[in-house]
Amino acid sequence: MLLVPCPNCGPRDAGDFRHSGESISRPDPSSATPAQWREYLFLRNNAADWRVETWYCRACRTWFSTERHTMTNRFRTPPVDVLEQRGES
Amino acid sequence: MKMNKRGKGRYSAWGLVRKGLRGQAWPRVWEQHELESSYDVVIIGGGGHGLACAYYLATVHGITNVAVLEKGYLGGGGSGRNTAIVRSNYLTPEGVRFYERSMELYRSMAGDLNMNVMFSQRGHLTLAHSDASMRTMHWRAEVNKLMGVDSSVIDAAEVRRLVPMLDIERDKPHPIEGALYHPPGGIMRHDAVVWGYARGAGAAGVHLHQQTEVTDIVVTGGEGPDGKGPGGKVTGVRTNRGDISAPIVVNCTAGWASLVSGLAGLRLPITTTPLQAAVTEPTKVFLPAVIVSGSLHCYISQTDRGELVFGAAVDPVHTYDLRGSLEFTEGLAGHILELMPGVSKMRLMRQWAGLCDMTADYSPVMGFTPIEGHLVDVGWGTYGFKATPSAGEAMAEAVATGRTPDLIAAFDLARFSEDRLVGEKGAASVGH
Ligand SMILES: Cc1cc2nc3c(=O)[nH]c(=O)nc-3n(C[C@H](O)[C@H](O)[C@H](O)COP(=O)(O)OP(=O)(O)OC[C@H]3O[C@@H](n4cnc5c(N)ncnc54)[C@H](O)[C@@H]3O)c2cc1C
Ligand SMILES: [Zn+2]
Numbered sequence: 001m002l003l004v005p006c007p008n009c010g011p012r013d014a015g016d017f018r019h020s021g022e023s024i025s026r027p028d029p030s031s032a033t034p035a036q037w038r039e040y041l042f043l044r045n046n047a048a049d050w051r052v053e054t055w056y057c058r059a060c061r062t063w064f065s066t067e068r069h070t071m072t073n074r075f076r077t078p079p080v081d082v083l084e085q086r087g088e089s
Numbered sequence: 090m091k092m093n094k095r096g097k098g099r100y101s102a103w104g105l106v107r108k109g110l111r112g113q114a115w116p117r118v119w120e121q122h123e124l125e126s127s128y129d130v131v132i133i134g135g136g137g138h139g140l141a142c143a144y145y146l147a148t149v150h151g152i153t154n155v156a157v158l159e160k161g162y163l164g165g166g167g168s169g170r171n172t173a174i175v176r177s178n179y180l181t182p183e184g185v186r187f188y189e190r191s192m193e194l195y196r197s198m199a200g201d202l203n204m205n206v207m208f209s210q211r212g213h214l215t216l217a218h219s220d221a222s223m224r225t226m227h228w229r230a231e232v233n234k235l236m237g238v239d240s241s242v243i244d245a246a247e248v249r250r251l252v253p254m255l256d257i258e259r260d261k262p263h264p265i266e267g268a269l270y271h272p273p274g275g276i277m278r279h280d281a282v283v284w285g286y287a288r289g290a291g292a293a294g295v296h297l298h299q300q301t302e303v304t305d306i307v308v309t310g311g312e313g314p315d316g317k318g319p320g321g322k323v324t325g326v327r328t329n330r331g332d333i334s335a336p337i338v339v340n341c342t343a344g345w346a347s348l349v350s351g352l353a354g355l356r357l358p359i360t361t362t363p364l365q366a367a368v369t370e371p372t373k374v375f376l377p378a379v380i381v382s383g384s385l386h387c388y389i390s391q392t393d394r395g396e397l398v399f400g401a402a403v404d405p406v407h408t409y410d411l412r413g414s415l416e417f418t419e420g421l422a423g424h425i426l427e428l429m430p431g432v433s434k435m436r437l438m439r440q441w442a443g444l445c446d447m448t449a450d451y452s453p454v455m456g457f458t459p460i461e462g463h464l465v466d467v468g469w470g471t472y473g474f475k476a477t478p479s480a481g482e483a484m485a486e487a488v489a490t491g492r493t494p495d496l497i498a499a500f501d502l503a504r505f506s507e508d509r510l511v512g513e514k515g516a517a518s519v520g521h
């Protein structure tokens with residue numbers, strides 16, 4: 001259906017990935033209110049526009065983020081390994 | 090309801106013969122009006138839901154100063170793209186009760202709307218391929234029976250008796266263990282439902298505006314930028330054809346729901362994902378019931394014209410793009426052949442997609458919102474066609490009375506912040 005750019009494997013068929021939707025940052029567990037948690041869990045912009053989103057490559061087991069337009073499915077920024085970026089890998 | 094206004098008589102077999110013999114043209118079914126600068130109620134989205142809401146507002150509650158605004162053509166969204174499966178064998182009591190009300194309205198719809206909606210209650214089978222799914226089927230059957238819905242679990246031999254085309258060999262990856270059997274379930278002619286409500290609403294005085302896109306919802310006093318958002322109050326909408334003032338604006342835009350409520354500054358618990366379907370060349374009618382397999386991600390029915398209609402689960406990516414994919418066709422074909430090897434020589438004729446407004450619990454979002462005058466009837470995902478009459482009826486009641494009807498109280502937007510999800514995934518993720 002569409003070719004998704006993995007930072008390690010290059011472009012691969014969308015079926016090789018898990019799509020986890022628009023990137024959202026998790027509220028700080030020590031200070032988040034229940035309302036903020038629920039917003040994080042359920043509310044989405046669901047924009048018809050460019051958006052940053054998170055993918056998981058099943059082949060190389062990498063979480064990465066990239067930008068895609070949800071009307072055309074075009075990708076524009078190079079994919080970034082999310083954990084590496086956060087210094088967690 | 091008067092249908093003979095301006096010579097548009099009722100539809101009947103006799104009328105068909107007479108018009109055919111005299112070579113008369115059929116008159117326009119609903120009138121075009123100028124866009125007024127104000128309405129009592131503006132409904133955004135000219136699919137079945139928006140039109141049904143308008144129809145019940147006008148005919149049951151006498152509220153006729155209503156406009157339905159549709160950016161494309163009536164029924165061009167999910168209402169004209171679905172596979173028209175109608176059933177009420179859901180998993181939660183709230184769901185079963187709500188969809189059963191729709192079944193009731195569908196049963197009398199052809200007469201009520203004077204439109205041949207071709208409702209065919211041919212029976213609906215949800216196949217189980219494992220002990221685990223047999224357990225879910227028993228659970229659903231018990232909830233269904235308790236709610237007075239005709240639904241029971243049957244074994245593989247009975248499945249075979251009802252639908253001889255199915256392969257019930259045990260020696261394969263997904264043998265058929267049994268099924269949830271729902272005799273009143275079936276299919277109908279979705280376009281006729283849209284046209285029936287449009288014609289009825291139009292005859293009762295509702296203005297139906299096609300090619301009219303809502304580009305903004307005007308809200309004042311809200312907590313967000315420009316006075317929009319929760320705490321605010323709706324005063325009207327802007328469209329590509331002019332501005333309209335209205336105290337009540339109802340969002341019935343399904344796949345586009347987040348974008349439309351976003352115009353009012355309201356975020357929704359919805360993501361938009363395409364769902365694809367396909368149809369084969371016609372053959373002699375051989376498939377007596379609707380067949381769904383959750384484990385194999387597919388479902389099949391046969392139209393009265395003889396085409397097999399196939400569908401599956403939603404695509405794996407959120408997008409507003411409606412292009413079909415080869416992966417879908419390949420996966421679907423493999424699974425269909427596993428169920429019915431006999432159709433291997435049939436050719437696919439067409440494949441298409443529609444947008445689905447998915448929620449986390451596979452239940453809709455209906456009723457009032459934290460913005461005064463802004464109501465939603467969205468989150469219809471892959472299952473909203475069957476809900477068209479009861480959703481329209483309940484939304485009209487909410488608009489007319491200012492109170493949430495009991496039937497839809499469980500589906501309110503607030504449930505997401507109050508831990509009251511209505512989990513229907515087990516009954517709605519593949520069998521729509
Ligand atoms: C392939 C497929 C198969 C399905 N199968 C089934 C099934 O078997 N059974 C079942 O019950 N359900 C099924 N569904 C789901 C069902 O089709 C939908 O839930 C239902 O049609 C939604 O109806 P609606 O009237 O709410 O929305 P729609 O019919 O989608 O209408 C929404 C309308 O809003 C308009 N709109 C959007 N934005 C604007 C704007 N800014 N201004 C003005 N107008 C706007 C759109 O043009 C559209 O016409 C299926 C869906 C698909 C895609
Ligand atoms: Zn990879």
